[in-house]
Amino acid sequence: xxxxxxxxxxxxxxxxxxxxxxxxxxxxxxxxxxxxxxxxxxxxxxxxxxxxxxxxxxxxxxxxxxxxxxxxxxxxxxxxxxxxxxxxxxxxxxxxxxxxxxxxxxxxxxxxxxxxxxxxxxxxxxxxxxxxxxxxxxxxxxxxxxxxxxxxxxxxxxxxxxxxxxxxxxxxxxxxxxxxxxxxxxxxxxxxxxxxxxxxxxxxxxxxxxxxxxxxxxxxxxxxxxxxxxxxxxxxxxxxxxxxxxxxxxxxxxxxxxxxxxxxxxxxxxxxxxxxxxx
Amino acid sequence: xxxxxxxxxxxxxxxxxxxxxxxxxxxxxxxxxxxxxxxxxxxxxxxxxxxxxxxxxxxxxxxxxxxxxxxxxxxxxxxxxxxxxxxxxxxxxxxxxxxxxxxxxxxxxxxxxxxxxxxxxxxxxxxxxxxxxxxxxxxxxxxxxxxxxxxxxxxxxxxxxxxxxxxxxxxxxxxxxxxxxxxxxxxxxxxxxxxxxxxxxxxxxxxxxxxxxxxxxxxxxxxxxxxxxxxxxxxxxxxxxxxxxxxxxxxxxxxxxxxxxxxxxxxxxxxxxxxxxxx
Numbered sequence: 001x002x003x004x005x006x007x008x009x010x011x012x013x014x015x016x017x018x019x020x021x022x023x024x025x026x027x028x029x030x031x032x033x034x035x036x037x038x039x040x041x042x043x044x045x046x047x048x049x050x051x052x053x054x055x056x057x058x059x060x061x062x063x064x065x066x067x068x069x070x071x072x073x074x075x076x077x078x079x080x081x082x083x084x085x086x087x088x089x090x091x092x093x094x095x096x097x098x099x100x101x102x103x104x105x106x107x108x109x110x111x112x113x114x115x116x117x118x119x120x121x122x123x124x125x126x127x128x129x130x131x132x133x134x135x136x137x138x139x140x141x142x143x144x145x146x147x148x149x150x151x152x153x154x155x156x157x158x159x160x161x162x163x164x165x166x167x168x169x170x171x172x173x174x175x176x177x178x179x180x181x182x183x184x185x186x187x188x189x190x191x192x193x194x195x196x197x198x199x200x201x202x203x204x205x206x207x208x209x210x211x212x213x214x215x216x217x218x219x220x221x222x223x224x225x226x227x228x229x230x231x232x233x234x235x236x237x238x239x240x241x242x243x244x245x246x247x248x249x250x251x252x253x254x255x256x257x258x259x260x261x262x263x264x265x266x267x268x269x270x271x272x273x274x275x276x277x278x279x
Numbered sequence: 280x281x282x283x284x285x286x287x288x289x290x291x292x293x294x295x296x297x298x299x300x301x302x303x304x305x306x307x308x309x310x311x312x313x314x315x316x317x318x319x320x321x322x323x324x325x326x327x328x329x330x331x332x333x334x335x336x337x338x339x340x341x342x343x344x345x346x347x348x349x350x351x352x353x354x355x356x357x358x359x360x361x362x363x364x365x366x367x368x369x370x371x372x373x374x375x376x377x378x379x380x381x382x383x384x385x386x387x388x389x390x391x392x393x394x395x396x397x398x399x400x401x402x403x404x405x406x407x408x409x410x411x412x413x414x415x416x417x418x419x420x421x422x423x424x425x426x427x428x429x430x431x432x433x434x435x436x437x438x439x440x441x442x443x444x445x446x447x448x449x450x451x452x453x454x455x456x457x458x459x460x461x462x463x464x465x466x467x468x469x470x471x472x473x474x475x476x477x478x479x480x481x482x483x484x485x486x487x488x489x490x491x492x493x494x495x496x497x498x499x500x501x502x503x504x505x506x507x508x509x510x511x512x513x514x515x516x517x518x519x520x521x522x523x524x525x526x527x528x529x530x531x532x533x534x535x536x537x538x539x540x541x542x543x544x545x546x547x548x549x550x551x552x553x554x555x556x557x558x
Contacts, residue, residue, distance in 0.1 A: 012540070259288050
Protein backbone atom coordinates (compact mmCIF):
# COMPACT_ATOMS: atom_id res chain seq x y z
CA UNK A 1 0.00 0.00 0.00
CA UNK A 2 1.46 3.33 -1.08
CA UNK A 3 0.75 6.39 0.99
CA UNK A 4 1.07 9.64 -0.97
CA UNK A 5 2.19 12.64 1.05
CA UNK A 6 0.11 15.54 -0.30
CA UNK A 7 1.47 18.01 2.24
CA UNK A 8 3.43 18.23 5.46
CA UNK A 9 3.54 21.41 7.56
CA UNK A 10 5.22 21.99 10.88
CA UNK A 11 2.73 23.22 13.50
CA UNK A 12 2.96 23.52 17.28
CA UNK A 13 6.24 21.63 17.21
CA UNK A 14 4.76 18.62 15.40
CA UNK A 15 3.74 17.79 11.85
CA UNK A 16 0.41 18.18 10.10
CA UNK A 17 0.21 15.63 7.27
CA UNK A 18 -2.33 15.31 4.47
CA UNK A 19 -2.11 11.92 2.77
CA UNK A 20 -3.91 9.84 0.19
CA UNK A 21 -3.99 6.20 -0.77
CA UNK A 22 -5.93 3.68 -2.84
CA UNK A 23 -8.54 2.23 -0.50
CA UNK A 24 -9.55 -1.43 -0.66
CA UNK A 25 -12.71 -0.74 1.32
CA UNK A 26 -14.10 2.00 -0.94
CA UNK A 27 -12.31 1.12 -4.17
CA UNK A 28 -11.32 4.77 -4.52
CA UNK A 29 -8.48 7.11 -3.74
CA UNK A 30 -9.05 8.38 -0.17
CA UNK A 31 -7.54 11.46 1.45
CA UNK A 32 -7.09 11.99 5.18
CA UNK A 33 -5.07 14.15 7.55
CA UNK A 34 -2.91 13.19 10.53
CA UNK A 35 -1.34 15.49 13.11
CA UNK A 36 1.64 14.01 14.91
CA UNK A 37 2.62 16.08 17.96
CA UNK A 38 6.22 16.53 19.11
CA UNK A 39 7.33 13.36 20.88
CA UNK A 40 10.38 11.48 22.07
CA UNK A 41 12.09 9.10 19.63
CA UNK A 42 10.50 5.69 19.85
CA UNK A 43 7.47 6.89 21.82
CA UNK A 44 4.02 5.53 20.98
CA UNK A 45 1.16 7.98 21.32
CA UNK A 46 -2.61 7.72 21.85
CA UNK A 47 -4.80 8.31 18.80
CA UNK A 48 -7.90 10.51 18.63
CA UNK A 49 -10.16 9.97 15.61
CA UNK A 50 -12.30 12.88 14.37
CA UNK A 51 -15.18 12.16 12.00
CA UNK A 52 -16.49 15.16 10.06
CA UNK A 53 -20.01 16.29 9.23
CA UNK A 54 -22.10 16.66 6.08
CA UNK A 55 -20.40 18.36 3.09
CA UNK A 56 -16.99 18.21 4.80
CA UNK A 57 -13.70 16.60 3.83
CA UNK A 58 -10.63 16.11 6.03
CA UNK A 59 -9.81 19.76 5.32
CA UNK A 60 -12.49 21.52 7.39
CA UNK A 61 -11.31 20.36 10.79
CA UNK A 62 -7.68 20.42 9.70
CA UNK A 63 -7.97 24.14 8.90
CA UNK A 64 -10.60 25.30 11.40
CA UNK A 65 -10.65 22.77 14.22
CA UNK A 66 -7.93 24.33 16.44
CA UNK A 67 -6.88 20.92 17.82
CA UNK A 68 -3.12 21.07 17.28
CA UNK A 69 -2.18 23.10 20.37
CA UNK A 70 -4.03 20.70 22.67
CA UNK A 71 -2.72 17.63 20.84
CA UNK A 72 0.82 18.97 21.19
CA UNK A 73 0.30 19.66 24.88
CA UNK A 74 -1.18 16.22 25.61
CA UNK A 75 0.84 14.18 23.11
CA UNK A 76 -2.10 12.93 21.06
CA UNK A 77 -2.16 11.91 17.37
CA UNK A 78 -5.24 13.35 15.59
CA UNK A 79 -6.67 11.54 12.54
CA UNK A 80 -9.31 13.15 10.28
CA UNK A 81 -10.72 10.95 7.47
CA UNK A 82 -12.93 12.09 4.61
CA UNK A 83 -16.74 11.72 4.86
CA UNK A 84 -17.37 9.60 1.74
CA UNK A 85 -15.72 8.01 -1.27
CA UNK A 86 -14.80 10.49 -4.01
CA UNK A 87 -14.16 10.40 -7.74
CA UNK A 88 -15.96 10.44 -11.06
CA UNK A 89 -16.81 6.73 -10.81
CA UNK A 90 -18.60 7.14 -7.49
CA UNK A 91 -22.39 7.54 -7.71
CA UNK A 92 -23.66 10.77 -6.23
CA UNK A 93 -26.79 12.77 -5.61
CA UNK A 94 -25.33 15.95 -6.93
CA UNK A 95 -28.04 18.40 -5.90
CA UNK A 96 -28.38 16.98 -2.38
CA UNK A 97 -25.93 18.15 0.29
CA UNK A 98 -27.13 15.48 2.72
CA UNK A 99 -26.71 12.34 0.62
CA UNK A 100 -24.01 10.84 -1.59
CA UNK A 101 -20.56 12.41 -1.75
CA UNK A 102 -19.72 14.25 1.48
CA UNK A 103 -22.48 12.31 3.24
CA UNK A 104 -21.32 8.73 3.71
CA UNK A 105 -22.94 8.47 7.17
CA UNK A 106 -20.19 6.01 8.23
CA UNK A 107 -22.14 2.98 7.02
CA UNK A 108 -21.34 0.04 4.76
CA UNK A 109 -24.06 0.51 2.16
CA UNK A 110 -25.92 -2.63 1.08
CA UNK A 111 -28.09 -1.19 -1.71
CA UNK A 112 -27.20 -0.52 -5.34
CA UNK A 113 -25.67 1.69 -6.64
CA UNK A 114 -24.17 2.73 -3.28
CA UNK A 115 -22.84 -0.60 -2.00
CA UNK A 116 -19.80 -0.72 -4.28
CA UNK A 117 -18.02 2.38 -2.93
CA UNK A 118 -19.91 3.71 0.12
CA UNK A 119 -18.15 1.53 2.68
CA UNK A 120 -17.00 4.14 5.21
CA UNK A 121 -17.59 1.84 8.18
CA UNK A 122 -15.12 -0.76 6.91
CA UNK A 123 -12.77 1.99 5.82
CA UNK A 124 -12.59 3.64 9.24
CA UNK A 125 -13.09 0.60 11.45
CA UNK A 126 -10.73 -1.76 9.63
CA UNK A 127 -8.60 -0.33 6.84
CA UNK A 128 -7.43 3.07 8.08
CA UNK A 129 -6.38 1.92 11.58
CA UNK A 130 -3.92 -0.52 10.02
CA UNK A 131 -2.49 2.30 7.91
CA UNK A 132 -2.14 4.56 10.96
CA UNK A 133 -0.45 1.81 12.94
CA UNK A 134 1.99 1.00 10.13
CA UNK A 135 2.99 4.57 9.32
CA UNK A 136 2.82 6.65 12.51
CA UNK A 137 4.04 6.34 16.11
CA UNK A 138 0.58 5.25 17.30
CA UNK A 139 -0.31 3.14 20.31
CA UNK A 140 -3.41 1.42 18.94
CA UNK A 141 -4.29 0.18 22.44
CA UNK A 142 -5.08 3.81 23.28
CA UNK A 143 -7.76 5.13 20.92
CA UNK A 144 -10.53 7.67 21.39
CA UNK A 145 -13.09 8.89 18.88
CA UNK A 146 -15.01 12.12 18.37
CA UNK A 147 -16.82 13.88 15.57
CA UNK A 148 -19.26 16.59 14.52
CA UNK A 149 -22.90 16.28 13.47
CA UNK A 150 -23.01 13.36 10.99
CA UNK A 151 -19.48 12.65 12.25
CA UNK A 152 -20.76 12.77 15.83
CA UNK A 153 -23.20 10.07 14.78
CA UNK A 154 -20.23 8.17 13.34
CA UNK A 155 -18.21 8.57 16.53
CA UNK A 156 -21.05 7.49 18.81
CA UNK A 157 -22.00 4.45 16.75
CA UNK A 158 -18.41 3.30 16.16
CA UNK A 159 -17.67 3.87 19.84
CA UNK A 160 -20.74 1.91 20.95
CA UNK A 161 -20.01 -0.98 18.58
CA UNK A 162 -16.32 -1.14 19.58
CA UNK A 163 -15.96 -0.39 23.32
CA UNK A 164 -12.82 -2.49 23.45
CA UNK A 165 -11.13 -0.36 20.82
CA UNK A 166 -12.29 3.11 21.84
CA UNK A 167 -11.68 3.86 25.51
CA UNK A 168 -13.29 7.30 25.20
CA UNK A 169 -16.07 8.66 22.98
CA UNK A 170 -17.14 12.26 22.54
CA UNK A 171 -19.09 14.31 20.04
CA UNK A 172 -19.92 17.84 18.96
CA UNK A 173 -23.58 18.36 18.07
CA UNK A 174 -24.10 14.73 17.02
CA UNK A 175 -27.05 13.20 15.20
CA UNK A 176 -27.98 10.83 18.03
CA UNK A 177 -30.92 8.95 16.55
CA UNK A 178 -30.72 8.95 12.74
CA UNK A 179 -33.61 6.48 12.46
CA UNK A 180 -35.91 9.17 13.81
CA UNK A 181 -34.80 12.30 11.90
CA UNK A 182 -34.99 13.42 8.23
CA UNK A 183 -31.21 13.37 7.52
CA UNK A 184 -30.91 9.85 8.86
CA UNK A 185 -34.12 8.43 7.41
CA UNK A 186 -33.11 9.62 3.96
CA UNK A 187 -29.55 8.31 4.14
CA UNK A 188 -30.18 4.98 5.88
CA UNK A 189 -33.16 4.07 3.69
CA UNK A 190 -31.12 4.60 0.54
CA UNK A 191 -27.81 3.12 1.74
CA UNK A 192 -29.36 0.19 3.66
CA UNK A 193 -32.90 -0.24 2.34
CA UNK A 194 -36.30 0.25 3.93
CA UNK A 195 -35.98 -2.50 6.57
CA UNK A 196 -35.41 -0.46 9.70
CA UNK A 197 -33.94 -3.40 11.61
CA UNK A 198 -30.82 -3.00 9.49
CA UNK A 199 -30.50 0.62 10.68
CA UNK A 200 -30.16 -0.20 14.37
CA UNK A 201 -26.40 -0.73 14.31
CA UNK A 202 -26.07 2.76 12.81
CA UNK A 203 -28.19 4.53 15.41
CA UNK A 204 -26.59 5.49 18.74
CA UNK A 205 -29.85 5.56 20.68
CA UNK A 206 -30.94 2.21 19.25
CA UNK A 207 -27.52 0.68 20.01
CA UNK A 208 -27.81 1.77 23.65
CA UNK A 209 -31.36 0.49 23.88
CA UNK A 210 -30.10 -2.82 22.51
CA UNK A 211 -27.43 -3.10 25.19
CA UNK A 212 -24.32 -1.40 23.74
CA UNK A 213 -22.22 0.61 26.20
CA UNK A 214 -19.28 3.02 26.20
CA UNK A 215 -16.80 3.59 29.00
CA UNK A 216 -16.81 7.39 28.89
CA UNK A 217 -19.04 9.80 26.96
CA UNK A 218 -18.81 13.57 26.50
CA UNK A 219 -21.15 15.58 24.24
CA UNK A 220 -21.26 19.33 23.62
CA UNK A 221 -24.34 20.79 21.94
CA UNK A 222 -25.02 24.46 21.21
CA UNK A 223 -28.42 25.82 22.18
CA UNK A 224 -28.45 28.14 19.13
CA UNK A 225 -27.84 25.27 16.72
CA UNK A 226 -30.43 25.47 13.91
CA UNK A 227 -30.43 21.67 13.53
CA UNK A 228 -30.95 20.82 17.20
CA UNK A 229 -34.69 20.37 17.21
CA UNK A 230 -35.30 18.59 13.90
CA UNK A 231 -32.10 16.63 13.19
CA UNK A 232 -29.92 16.27 16.30
CA UNK A 233 -32.39 15.69 19.16
CA UNK A 234 -29.77 15.54 21.92
CA UNK A 235 -32.49 14.77 24.45
CA UNK A 236 -32.95 11.28 23.00
CA UNK A 237 -29.33 10.47 23.87
CA UNK A 238 -29.65 11.91 27.38
CA UNK A 239 -32.71 9.76 28.03
CA UNK A 240 -31.14 6.61 26.60
CA UNK A 241 -27.97 7.10 28.67
CA UNK A 242 -29.93 7.78 31.84
CA UNK A 243 -32.04 4.66 31.34
CA UNK A 244 -28.98 2.53 30.55
CA UNK A 245 -26.88 3.92 33.40
CA UNK A 246 -24.18 5.26 31.06
CA UNK A 247 -22.26 8.06 32.83
CA UNK A 248 -22.63 10.63 30.06
CA UNK A 249 -21.60 14.25 30.31
CA UNK A 250 -23.97 16.00 27.88
CA UNK A 251 -23.46 19.76 27.99
CA UNK A 252 -25.85 22.26 26.44
CA UNK A 253 -23.69 25.27 25.50
CA UNK A 254 -25.64 28.50 25.65
CA UNK A 255 -25.67 30.55 22.45
CA UNK A 256 -23.40 28.33 20.34
CA UNK A 257 -24.39 27.29 16.81
CA UNK A 258 -23.47 24.36 14.52
CA UNK A 259 -20.28 25.89 13.05
CA UNK A 260 -16.57 25.40 13.53
CA UNK A 261 -16.66 28.50 15.76
CA UNK A 262 -18.53 26.25 18.20
CA UNK A 263 -16.34 23.18 17.61
CA UNK A 264 -13.06 25.08 17.96
CA UNK A 265 -14.24 26.65 21.23
CA UNK A 266 -14.58 23.26 22.91
CA UNK A 267 -12.01 21.25 20.93
CA UNK A 268 -9.18 21.69 23.46
CA UNK A 269 -11.44 20.44 26.25
CA UNK A 270 -12.33 17.36 24.23
CA UNK A 271 -8.69 16.60 23.44
CA UNK A 272 -7.76 16.98 27.13
CA UNK A 273 -10.75 14.84 28.17
CA UNK A 274 -9.72 12.03 25.82
CA UNK A 275 -6.06 12.35 26.81
CA UNK A 276 -6.96 11.94 30.49
CA UNK A 277 -8.81 8.71 29.70
CA UNK A 278 -6.16 7.37 27.30
CA UNK A 279 -3.05 8.46 29.21
CA UNK B 280 -22.57 54.91 7.60
CA UNK B 281 -24.40 51.59 7.57
CA UNK B 282 -22.60 48.50 8.80
CA UNK B 283 -24.02 45.26 7.39
CA UNK B 284 -23.72 42.25 9.66
CA UNK B 285 -22.86 39.37 7.33
CA UNK B 286 -22.47 36.88 10.15
CA UNK B 287 -22.14 36.61 13.91
CA UNK B 288 -21.00 33.43 15.65
CA UNK B 289 -20.38 32.81 19.31
CA UNK B 290 -16.83 31.58 19.95
CA UNK B 291 -14.78 31.24 23.12
CA UNK B 292 -17.47 33.13 25.03
CA UNK B 293 -17.33 36.16 22.71
CA UNK B 294 -18.61 37.02 19.25
CA UNK B 295 -16.95 36.65 15.86
CA UNK B 296 -18.47 39.21 13.48
CA UNK B 297 -18.07 39.57 9.71
CA UNK B 298 -19.24 42.97 8.49
CA UNK B 299 -19.33 45.06 5.37
CA UNK B 300 -19.82 48.73 4.56
CA UNK B 301 -19.47 51.24 1.77
CA UNK B 302 -15.97 52.68 2.11
CA UNK B 303 -15.25 56.35 1.40
CA UNK B 304 -11.54 55.65 1.12
CA UNK B 305 -11.75 52.94 -1.53
CA UNK B 306 -15.10 53.84 -3.07
CA UNK B 307 -16.13 50.19 -2.79
CA UNK B 308 -17.95 47.82 -0.50
CA UNK B 309 -15.40 46.55 2.03
CA UNK B 310 -15.67 43.44 4.22
CA UNK B 311 -13.82 42.90 7.49
CA UNK B 312 -14.03 40.71 10.59
CA UNK B 313 -14.01 41.65 14.28
CA UNK B 314 -13.76 39.33 17.25
CA UNK B 315 -15.08 40.79 20.50
CA UNK B 316 -14.09 38.68 23.51
CA UNK B 317 -16.29 38.21 26.58
CA UNK B 318 -16.13 41.37 28.69
CA UNK B 319 -17.89 43.24 31.48
CA UNK B 320 -20.70 45.62 30.53
CA UNK B 321 -19.29 49.04 29.77
CA UNK B 322 -15.68 47.84 29.57
CA UNK B 323 -13.39 49.20 26.83
CA UNK B 324 -10.89 46.76 25.41
CA UNK B 325 -7.54 47.03 23.61
CA UNK B 326 -7.58 46.46 19.85
CA UNK B 327 -5.19 44.27 17.86
CA UNK B 328 -5.16 44.83 14.09
CA UNK B 329 -4.19 41.95 11.81
CA UNK B 330 -3.26 42.67 8.19
CA UNK B 331 -3.35 39.69 5.83
CA UNK B 332 -1.02 38.58 3.07
CA UNK B 333 -1.20 38.24 -0.72
CA UNK B 334 -4.35 36.55 -2.12
CA UNK B 335 -6.08 36.67 1.28
CA UNK B 336 -9.30 38.29 2.46
CA UNK B 337 -10.46 38.77 6.06
CA UNK B 338 -11.56 35.12 5.95
CA UNK B 339 -8.19 33.35 6.00
CA UNK B 340 -7.11 34.48 9.45
CA UNK B 341 -10.68 34.42 10.73
CA UNK B 342 -10.93 30.72 9.88
CA UNK B 343 -7.35 29.54 10.33
CA UNK B 344 -5.62 32.06 12.61
CA UNK B 345 -6.50 30.48 15.98
CA UNK B 346 -6.53 33.85 17.75
CA UNK B 347 -9.87 33.71 19.55
CA UNK B 348 -8.81 31.66 22.56
CA UNK B 349 -5.94 34.04 23.33
CA UNK B 350 -8.08 37.13 22.67
CA UNK B 351 -10.74 35.78 25.04
CA UNK B 352 -8.12 35.06 27.68
CA UNK B 353 -6.49 38.49 27.43
CA UNK B 354 -9.59 40.56 26.63
CA UNK B 355 -8.42 41.83 23.24
CA UNK B 356 -10.55 42.86 20.24
CA UNK B 357 -9.15 41.44 16.97
CA UNK B 358 -9.79 43.28 13.67
CA UNK B 359 -9.00 41.71 10.28
CA UNK B 360 -9.53 43.92 7.19
CA UNK B 361 -9.44 42.81 3.56
CA UNK B 362 -6.24 43.19 1.52
CA UNK B 363 -7.56 45.33 -1.35
CA UNK B 364 -10.67 46.93 -2.78
CA UNK B 365 -13.05 44.47 -4.46
CA UNK B 366 -15.76 44.57 -7.10
CA UNK B 367 -16.28 44.55 -10.84
CA UNK B 368 -15.43 48.27 -11.13
CA UNK B 369 -12.03 47.83 -9.51
CA UNK B 370 -9.11 47.44 -11.95
CA UNK B 371 -7.22 44.21 -11.52
CA UNK B 372 -4.34 42.21 -12.89
CA UNK B 373 -6.32 39.03 -13.08
CA UNK B 374 -3.53 36.60 -13.89
CA UNK B 375 -1.16 37.98 -11.26
CA UNK B 376 -1.55 36.80 -7.64
CA UNK B 377 0.86 39.44 -6.39
CA UNK B 378 -0.71 42.59 -7.82
CA UNK B 379 -4.20 44.09 -7.98
CA UNK B 380 -7.07 42.52 -6.06
CA UNK B 381 -5.83 40.68 -3.01
CA UNK B 382 -2.57 42.60 -3.20
CA UNK B 383 -3.21 46.18 -2.11
CA UNK B 384 0.14 46.41 -0.27
CA UNK B 385 -1.42 48.84 2.23
CA UNK B 386 -0.57 51.89 0.10
CA UNK B 387 -2.54 54.86 -1.23
CA UNK B 388 -1.91 54.42 -4.95
CA UNK B 389 -1.02 57.56 -6.90
CA UNK B 390 -0.93 56.13 -10.43
CA UNK B 391 -3.80 55.48 -12.84
CA UNK B 392 -5.80 53.29 -12.99
CA UNK B 393 -5.04 52.23 -9.40
CA UNK B 394 -5.35 55.55 -7.57
CA UNK B 395 -9.13 55.68 -7.58
CA UNK B 396 -9.78 52.56 -5.47
CA UNK B 397 -6.45 51.24 -4.15
CA UNK B 398 -6.35 53.38 -1.01
CA UNK B 399 -5.79 50.75 1.67
CA UNK B 400 -3.55 53.03 3.74
CA UNK B 401 -6.27 55.63 4.21
CA UNK B 402 -8.83 52.90 4.70
CA UNK B 403 -6.96 51.21 7.55
CA UNK B 404 -5.23 54.24 9.06
CA UNK B 405 -8.21 56.62 9.01
CA UNK B 406 -11.59 55.20 8.01
CA UNK B 407 -11.79 51.80 9.67
CA UNK B 408 -10.55 52.91 13.12
CA UNK B 409 -13.46 55.36 13.35
CA UNK B 410 -15.87 52.55 12.47
CA UNK B 411 -14.36 50.28 15.11
CA UNK B 412 -14.55 53.01 17.74
CA UNK B 413 -18.17 53.84 16.93
CA UNK B 414 -19.46 50.26 16.84
CA UNK B 415 -17.44 48.17 19.30
CA UNK B 416 -16.28 48.43 22.94
CA UNK B 417 -12.81 49.51 21.84
CA UNK B 418 -10.29 51.60 23.75
CA UNK B 419 -8.60 53.35 20.82
CA UNK B 420 -5.82 54.57 23.13
CA UNK B 421 -4.69 50.93 23.31
CA UNK B 422 -3.93 49.63 19.82
CA UNK B 423 -1.43 47.11 18.55
CA UNK B 424 -0.85 45.88 15.00
CA UNK B 425 0.38 42.67 13.44
CA UNK B 426 0.17 40.93 10.08
CA UNK B 427 1.50 38.24 7.79
CA UNK B 428 3.82 38.55 4.78
CA UNK B 429 2.45 41.51 2.73
CA UNK B 430 0.36 42.20 5.85
CA UNK B 431 3.50 42.05 7.97
CA UNK B 432 4.85 44.77 5.69
CA UNK B 433 1.62 46.68 6.30
CA UNK B 434 1.86 46.24 10.07
CA UNK B 435 5.51 47.29 10.24
CA UNK B 436 5.07 50.37 8.03
CA UNK B 437 1.84 51.54 9.69
CA UNK B 438 3.40 50.93 13.09
CA UNK B 439 6.54 52.87 12.17
CA UNK B 440 4.57 55.78 10.72
CA UNK B 441 2.18 55.93 13.73
CA UNK B 442 4.10 55.16 16.92
CA UNK B 443 1.64 57.24 18.90
CA UNK B 444 -1.28 55.14 17.78
CA UNK B 445 0.28 51.66 17.89
CA UNK B 446 1.93 50.86 21.19
CA UNK B 447 3.04 47.44 19.97
CA UNK B 448 3.96 46.11 16.54
CA UNK B 449 4.57 42.52 15.53
CA UNK B 450 4.64 40.48 12.34
CA UNK B 451 4.67 36.95 10.97
CA UNK B 452 7.09 36.44 8.06
CA UNK B 453 6.89 40.08 6.93
CA UNK B 454 8.19 41.63 3.74
CA UNK B 455 10.62 43.98 5.48
CA UNK B 456 12.13 45.89 2.55
CA UNK B 457 9.70 45.89 -0.40
CA UNK B 458 11.88 48.37 -2.33
CA UNK B 459 14.52 45.68 -2.61
CA UNK B 460 12.49 42.55 -3.52
CA UNK B 461 10.48 41.45 -6.57
CA UNK B 462 7.02 41.51 -4.93
CA UNK B 463 7.56 45.02 -3.65
CA UNK B 464 9.29 46.45 -6.71
CA UNK B 465 6.45 45.31 -8.91
CA UNK B 466 3.66 46.60 -6.65
CA UNK B 467 5.22 49.89 -5.59
CA UNK B 468 6.32 50.84 -9.11
CA UNK B 469 2.82 50.34 -10.45
CA UNK B 470 0.86 51.81 -7.51
CA UNK B 471 3.26 54.71 -6.86
CA UNK B 472 5.35 55.18 -10.02
CA UNK B 473 9.01 54.66 -10.75
CA UNK B 474 10.32 57.39 -8.43
CA UNK B 475 11.71 55.34 -5.57
CA UNK B 476 11.68 58.27 -3.15
CA UNK B 477 7.90 57.86 -3.01
CA UNK B 478 8.34 54.25 -1.90
CA UNK B 479 10.24 55.04 1.29
CA UNK B 480 7.20 55.55 3.49
CA UNK B 481 6.03 52.08 2.45
CA UNK B 482 9.25 50.30 3.28
CA UNK B 483 9.94 49.31 6.91
CA UNK B 484 13.71 49.21 6.54
CA UNK B 485 13.76 52.59 4.76
CA UNK B 486 11.46 54.11 7.41
CA UNK B 487 13.84 52.98 10.17
CA UNK B 488 16.86 54.27 8.25
CA UNK B 489 15.03 57.61 7.92
CA UNK B 490 14.44 57.83 11.66
CA UNK B 491 11.08 56.16 12.32
CA UNK B 492 10.85 54.14 15.53
CA UNK B 493 8.47 51.72 17.25
CA UNK B 494 8.12 51.13 20.97
CA UNK B 495 8.08 47.34 20.86
CA UNK B 496 8.71 44.96 17.98
CA UNK B 497 8.26 41.17 17.72
CA UNK B 498 8.78 39.18 14.51
CA UNK B 499 8.50 35.44 13.92
CA UNK B 500 9.98 34.01 10.73
CA UNK B 501 10.09 30.33 9.72
CA UNK B 502 13.39 28.96 8.47
CA UNK B 503 11.62 26.65 5.97
CA UNK B 504 9.68 29.55 4.41
CA UNK B 505 10.12 29.38 0.61
CA UNK B 506 9.91 33.16 0.34
CA UNK B 507 12.49 33.99 2.99
CA UNK B 508 15.51 34.45 0.79
CA UNK B 509 14.05 36.25 -2.22
CA UNK B 510 11.07 38.22 -0.89
CA UNK B 511 11.14 38.57 2.90
CA UNK B 512 14.83 39.13 3.75
CA UNK B 513 14.36 39.25 7.52
CA UNK B 514 18.04 40.00 7.95
CA UNK B 515 17.56 43.51 6.53
CA UNK B 516 15.17 44.30 9.39
CA UNK B 517 17.49 42.83 12.01
CA UNK B 518 20.35 44.99 10.75
CA UNK B 519 18.25 48.15 10.55
CA UNK B 520 16.91 47.64 14.09
CA UNK B 521 20.37 46.93 15.48
CA UNK B 522 21.80 50.06 13.84
CA UNK B 523 18.86 52.19 15.05
CA UNK B 524 18.85 50.79 18.58
CA UNK B 525 15.29 49.45 18.28
CA UNK B 526 14.79 46.63 20.81
CA UNK B 527 13.43 44.10 18.35
CA UNK B 528 12.75 40.47 19.13
CA UNK B 529 13.22 38.74 15.76
CA UNK B 530 12.86 34.99 16.12
CA UNK B 531 13.87 32.49 13.45
CA UNK B 532 11.56 29.50 13.95
CA UNK B 533 13.21 26.25 12.90
CA UNK B 534 11.33 24.24 10.29
CA UNK B 535 8.27 26.47 9.95
CA UNK B 536 6.96 27.53 6.52
CA UNK B 537 4.88 30.48 5.25
CA UNK B 538 1.45 28.96 5.94
CA UNK B 539 -1.27 29.43 8.53
CA UNK B 540 0.12 26.32 10.24
CA UNK B 541 3.07 28.55 11.12
CA UNK B 542 0.97 31.61 11.95
CA UNK B 543 -1.47 29.72 14.18
CA UNK B 544 1.41 28.13 16.09
CA UNK B 545 2.69 31.50 17.27
CA UNK B 546 -0.55 33.52 17.22
CA UNK B 547 -1.34 33.06 20.92
CA UNK B 548 2.15 34.29 21.83
CA UNK B 549 1.67 37.40 19.70
CA UNK B 550 -1.73 38.15 21.23
CA UNK B 551 -0.28 37.74 24.75
CA UNK B 552 2.75 39.88 23.83
CA UNK B 553 0.53 42.71 22.56
CA UNK B 554 -1.84 42.37 25.54
CA UNK B 555 1.07 42.76 27.96
CA UNK B 556 2.10 46.00 26.24
CA UNK B 557 -1.45 47.34 25.91
CA UNK B 558 -2.82 46.20 29.26
